[in-house]
Amino acid sequence: MQKLTQLASWKALEAHFEQVKDVHMRDLFAQDNNRFKKFSAQMDDILLDFSKNRITDETFRLLCDLAREVDVEGWRDQMFAGEPINVSEFRPVLHTALRNRSNTPVYVDGENVMPKINRVLAQMRYFTERVRGGHLRGYSGQLITDIVNIGIGGSDLGPHVVCDSMKPYAQRGMNVHFVSNVDPTHLTEILKFVKPESTLFIVSSKTFTTQETMLNAQSARSWFVELTANEKAVARHFVAVTTNKKAATEFGILEENMFEFWDWVGGRYSLWSAIGLPIALYLGMDRFEEFLDGAYAMDMHFRSAPLEKNIPVVLALLGIWYNNFFDAQSHGIMAYNQYLRRLPAYLQQLDMESNGKTINREGERVDYLTGPIIWGETGSNCQHAFFQLMHQGTKPVPSDFLIPARSKNPLGEQHCVLLANYFAQTRALMKGKTEEEARAELEALGSSPEVIEDVLPHKIFEGNKPTNSILFENLEPRTLGALLAMYEHKVFVQGVIWNINSFDQWGVEYGKQLASDIQQELASRHEISRYDDSTNNLINYCMMLKFSD
């Protein structure tokens, strides 16, 4: 592929940037009453208003040219068709097949994978209905009331954000817990609240070798056996979700309690597979399938909407505009919905693990910025914390603002107040407050001319801070499925434009390898001298603190 920065559309964007970099959105809105119509897109009830961005008609046209020149549509079709686009792991990328509700064939190495996907969905339905209906009980006949998912990274963050967000749909009396950290505190604190006879443990691990998960699973197993004095009952209380049946069998999990998925599903894209088992247990299989339906609807939109009205493509292009032309380092996720409090954590992995890359698909170092730092918080909490920097800081933070029009918990006027804050913030970030406006406010307060001169600079807000507003009717399984798929495709499109492989994660693998070396040193309890001076001294000091009398 021709180098990104040499493409005609890129060069045109560079030249255009010089012309528009200082243009204020206030003026763009004043000049054009049609911005909302032009710069908005919809899929079902999900509305994206991207008019509060630092773009003109020309900017948007050039960004879409870029998407065409790098052949986003061609790459998209290759992904859906099961081409091996994960070039460093020689695999297709087929999380979309997991939610292919049309059931049309999808081939990997000549085999239609839909029958095996459907088989696992049926297995999940059978199992979850038996547990939720009280037909499959704990070893002593007690109902299962607590699900503990043991997994990390992609085997934790996806199901965790969905279960948290979908709490209103949970079966009464069913609780779900997520243990990920190898810090023993995580498991210990959860085990304080559950009883072995009514708890089902799901050991979720694609590889079934991840140290954190395996240690937590072993500890949970020991706790279970110690309290029940019934080793045989482990088989009733532990199930596995994995691509590695052999390792799960060695752990003691019965074949009928294993839920399979496949190596063409990346960890951070796996919540649509059996990794979604805790979701299905907590919400029911019907709700899980609605969640898949929502993602499928977004897939269809992504595959068929023209680029100019294609929500994931538009979000991706705007991200490129700020990342590569305005040098924005980060991207904010502000969900004005308490149920979505884990969304930033989930999107951090999705985006930063996918596009935190320096080497392009041809194995060369890129000479432009790739994936942004993703961060965020729920609204309106964020306003009382870091929004000062958003309004008056020196760093641009383009952000997505999400909100449902209806609340699951209508308490007086509270949701209307939340909505008002949502609209007020994006407007203020766009518009800012001019010197004249700030002066008029101070004068109205009766401030003296001297005070006004001193205070005035601090009361001015530059504005021109870009935001995307993402508004939908209700936060329900279908909508959440569509929103998560929207972000997956956004990340994919950006990866295509940056010419990187969004589907490997060698940094994660490196982390797994590093800790195991040091762990052996720690176990030896000898003075350490084989690392650098900092690491040696840190380890030796820590061991002295930990083990001295």
Ligand code: G6Q
């Ligand atoms: C995701 C990453 C990573 C992975 C975890 C857990 O894309 O590869 O977050 O999901 O390291 O791996 P296992 O599921 O194999 O335990």
